[in-house]
Amino acid sequence: MAEEIRIVQPKEYYKRFLEKDVRPDNRELAEFRPVVLNIGCVTTAEGSALIKIGNTTVICGVKAELAKPDADQPKDGFIVPNVELPPLCSSNFRPGPPGEQAQVLSQTMADVIADSQCLLSESLCICPGKLVWVLHIDLVCLDYDGNVMDACMVALVSALRNTVLPKVTVDEETGDIQTDPTTRVPLQVTCCPVATTFIVFDNKLLLVDPTREEESMATGAVTIVTEGDNLCSIYKPGGTPLTENQIDNCIERAFTHGREVCRLIEDTLLSVDR
Amino acid sequence: MAAFTVVKKEDLEAQQKEESVQSLRCITSELGPLTQPDGSAVFTQGDTTALAAVYGPADVKISKELIDRATVEVIYKPKVGLPRPVDRKLERIIKNTLEAAIMALNHPRSLISIVIQETESLGANLACCVNAACMALLDAAVSMNFMVAAVSAAVTDKGEIILDPVSRVEDEARAVLTFVFDSVDKNIVTVITSGQFSQDEYKKCLYLTKQACDNVFSFYKDSLSKKLLKSA
Amino acid sequence: MANHIGTVVLPGDVLKDIKPPDGSKKLLLGPGLVEDGDVIKVCKPGILRYRDPGVYWLDCHQKRYVACKGDQVLGIVTQKNVDMFRVDIGCSELASLSYLSFEGATKRNRPDVKVGDVIYAKVLVANKDMEPELVCIDSYGRSSGMGVIRGGGFLIHTSLNLARKLLNPQCVLMKALGNRFKFEIAVGMNGRIWLNTQNDVQTIAIANAIFAAEYMDNDQITSMCKKLSRVMSGME
Numbered sequence: 001m002a003e004e005i006r007i008v009q010p011k012e013y014y015k016r017f018l019e020k021d022v023r024p025d026n027r028e029l030a031e032f033r034p035v036v037l038n039i040g041c042v043t044t045a046e047g048s049a050l051i052k053i054g055n056t057t058v059i060c061g062v063k064a065e066l067a068k069p070d071a072d073q074p075k076d077g078f079i080v081p082n083v084e085l086p087p088l089c090s091s092n093f094r095p096g097p098p099g100e101q102a103q104v105l106s107q108t109m110a111d112v113i114a115d116s117q118c119l120l121s122e123s124l125c126i127c128p129g130k131l132v133w134v135l136h137i138d139l140v141c142l143d144y145d146g147n148v149m150d151a152c153m154v155a156l157v158s159a160l161r162n163t164v165l166p167k168v169t170v171d172e173e174t175g176d177i178q179t180d181p182t183t184r185v186p187l188q189v190t191c192c193p194v195a196t197t198f199i200v201f202d203n204k205l206l207l208v209d210p211t212r213e214e215e216s217m218a219t220g221a222v223t224i225v226t227e228g229d230n231l232c233s234i235y236k237p238g239g240t241p242l243t244e245n246q247i248d249n250c251i252e253r254a255f256t257h258g259r260e261v262c263r264l265i266e267d268t269l270l271s272v273d274r
Numbered sequence: 275m276a277a278f279t280v281v282k283k284e285d286l287e288a289q290q291k292e293e294s295v296q297s298l299r300c301i302t303s304e305l306g307p308l309t310q311p312d313g314s315a316v317f318t319q320g321d322t323t324a325l326a327a328v329y330g331p332a333d334v335k336i337s338k339e340l341i342d343r344a345t346v347e348v349i350y351k352p353k354v355g356l357p358r359p360v361d362r363k364l365e366r367i368i369k370n371t372l373e374a375a376i377m378a379l380n381h382p383r384s385l386i387s388i389v390i391q392e393t394e395s396l397g398a399n400l401a402c403c404v405n406a407a408c409m410a411l412l413d414a415a416v417s418m419n420f421m422v423a424a425v426s427a428a429v430t431d432k433g434e435i436i437l438d439p440v441s442r443v444e445d446e447a448r449a450v451l452t453f454v455f456d457s458v459d460k461n462i463v464t465v466i467t468s469g470q471f472s473q474d475e476y477k478k479c480l481y482l483t484k485q486a487c488d489n490v491f492s493f494y495k496d497s498l499s500k501k502l503l504k505s506a
Numbered sequence: 507m508a509n510h511i512g513t514v515v516l517p518g519d520v521l522k523d524i525k526p527p528d529g530s531k532k533l534l535l536g537p538g539l540v541e542d543g544d545v546i547k548v549c550k551p552g553i554l555r556y557r558d559p560g561v562y563w564l565d566c567h568q569k570r571y572v573a574c575k576g577d578q579v580l581g582i583v584t585q586k587n588v589d590m591f592r593v594d595i596g597c598s599e600l601a602s603l604s605y606l607s608f609e610g611a612t613k614r615n616r617p618d619v620k621v622g623d624v625i626y627a628k629v630l631v632a633n634k635d636m637e638p639e640l641v642c643i644d645s646y647g648r649s650s651g652m653g654v655i656r657g658g659g660f661l662i663h664t665s666l667n668l669a670r671k672l673l674n675p676q677c678v679l680m681k682a683l684g685n686r687f688k689f690e691i692a693v694g695m696n697g698r699i700w701l702n703t704q705n706d707v708q709t710i711a712i713a714n715a716i717f718a719a720e721y722m723d724n725d726q727i728t729s730m731c732k733k734l735s736r737v738m739s740g741m742e
Binding site for chain 1: 366367370374449454455456459463464466468470471473480
């Protein structure tokens with residue numbers, strides 16, 4: 001019986017649960033789903049990570065290649081994050097060029113890297129004006145069960161922390177490029193931005209870490225990206241208007257969650273031997 | 275024919291004072307500059323200008339049709355070139371913001387299409403686009419739950435906060451925050467930020483922008499009163 | 507209450523002091539006003555108007571027509587189906603018009619309507635969830651002026667506000683024009699106006715006079731019409 005109500009009247013179904021301060025998957029309103037993080041799982045990539053938040057799965061690989069920098073910014077390397085939402089992960093997506101959501105997610109990833117300055121594009125410089133690194137950060141969602149933004153962010157940061165590049169030198173006179181595969185240099189990732197997403201249910205309740213079902217019923221969403229004690233981004237694109245207090249409350253919870261996720265990434269990195 | 279311009283005297287005076295960093299730049303607008311759309315507006319904030327046009331409630335393609343509410347569509351045209359992913363994100367933000375404001379349930383199976391043409395982006399472009407779109411919706415008399423007003427603030431390296439920054443200040447700033455408020459309870463509809471900032475700075479920006487949004491709302495009222503009372 | 511009437515109200519404004527008149531419990535809300543729980547909310551920008559007993563509405567400027575029951579509108583036939591016509595009346599979807607809702611029409615005796623014809627009709631059904639339905643007969647089965655408009659003429663599009671202004675009995679434009687020129691006119695609530703005059707010059711002159719009248723008061727309209735007839739007599 002319960003399953004039928006869930007399909008026919010999803011909102012009513014949720015309301016019944018939420019009245020008792022519990023969600024249908026047995027979580028409290030402010031409870032996160034369990035997170036499983038696997039760093040360095042793709043051996044062919046320079047750096048990689050796989051994250052599972054509940055059922056949501058995102059895999060991230062970093063590939064590096066060499067390129068000539070832009071003439072107007074001779075010292076800047078390129079960081080190209082790209083989020084893919086293939087038809088594999090959910091029936092919402094069709095094959096073909098990236099949809100609007102994928103484009104917005106990719107742009108958000110690029111914005112967070114720029115805002116948090118966790119990886120400076122200058123640090124990818126090998127020889128100013130001649131040679132820089134291009135980092136292709138590919139994020140592929142394998143299972144879409146809500147909150148892909150947070151998952152992508154953790155995968156991205158973990159993969160970047162995991163990335164090692166071979167040492168490359170440029171001969172000043174001849175311009176020859178020499179690669180030394182034996183010496184490997186890790187990327188200079190200075191900080192660890194963490195995203196926390198909340199959705200607004202029925203114009204009043206705030207739920208953290210939404211599933212896909214919850215996202216589809218949401219009347220609004222807030223994503224807060226924290227880095228240590230600073231805020232990198234508050235992203236609330238429309239939806240139900242929230243009061244200052246509600247947003248302050250979200251920020252407090254995002255800080256706590258941010259510290260926990262950072263610790264998880266650190267711990268996992270320690271257990272990975274490169 | 276239906277076009278006119280409102281320049282608020284206070285804003286002009288405020289702009290003439292060199293050191294008035296804590297007020298909005300001069301706002302002007304023109305309602306109904308285009309004859310074909312159902313509503314249109316040019317909104318200028320200092321030197322930043324955007325042109326918005328609204329069509330709707332109009333015919334909707336079957337693929338986009340929603341049976342219980344109106345489909346809201348926002349198309350953002352940058353000044354040069356084709357729309358990039360950055361513009362897609364902007365479109366998404368504006369769309370979600372306006373969706374909250376529009377009474378979509380009143381016009382099921384129809385399309386409310388908003389086209390925004392960037393004409394001059396010299397600081398606080400997102401805020402200007404949101405305000406232009408809101409004025410165009412008011413000009414088209416689309417049913418709305420509330421009006422929205424967007425205000426930007428920049429945090430400089432020294433931690434100073436500058437309201438409604440020009441592009442030079444935006445480029446040098448450590449962070450830029452854009453807030454959109456509703457007209458009823460002055461709650462926060464949208465927050466978009468770039469750059470790093472502390473919680474304290476966020477609160478200061480919120481306080482300042484919230485005060486400044488009243489100016490935008492009273493500006494809406496002034497311009498619409500002029501338009502509506504003209505033929506009365 | 508009295509201080510709100512005649513002023514400009516904007517979406518989101520709450521009208522707390524609107525109450526039913528004494529001795530009655532009825533309150534009629536017109537376009538632009540919605541009931542939200544205990545309070546009356548404004549959802550469009552406009553001027554608040556009141557008429558006894560307890561009728562409130564907003565005068566708003568709009569170009570897009572939203573079908574409303576009882577409105578007389580001008581439409582263009584765009585499709586012919588087996589048992590109905592589809593008519594473009596300017597709202598979000600095409601309105602339907604049955605073959606049988608014409609004066610004297612029966613299953614055998616079909617009305618002579620072609621795609622592209624201009625039709626003057628009344629909105630019978632207007633519901634946000636359904637397509638609007640038109641009829642060309644009144645409740646007695648008479649055409650009462652409605653039906654296909656024949657004999658040429660010119661169709662112009664105006665704002666809804668202007669169409670309402672022309673239909674307002676207090677507006678002098680029609681009288682002032684009628685005193686000086688010989689023409690036929692049909693004004694639809696959907697902002698479409700059909701005009702038929704003796705020659706093209708007059709059609710253009712009258713159409714321009716109508717457009718110009720949007721932001722004029724009665725005195726200005728009268729003087730404009732005077733000027734117009736003087737200019738026109740010079741041209742002929």
